[in-house]
Amino acid sequence: MTNQDFLLSLFLSFLAMVKAEETDSCYRIATGTLAGVVFGDVALTILIVSATYYCASKRRIKKEKADKVYMNVRANCKN
DSSP, X not given: OOHHHHHHHHHHHHHHHHHHHHHTOOOOOXXXXXXXXXXXXXXXXXXXXXXXXXXXXXXXXHHHHHHHHHHHHHHHHHO
């Protein structure tokens, strides 16, 4: 895609938005509803990140414990 094609598509998108504004066919969303959706999205994102961190840290600790057991077994085999 060349710069001219990109600029043309950007310009046409802008014209479509202006046309939509003129016809007043946009769906109106109340401010409280929009705030609720944004807050819910942030809360869900924090929940997903927290769950991922919790599971990853448990897996890391489990792996570190397994490495320690392996090293002890290897040290006992050398004797």
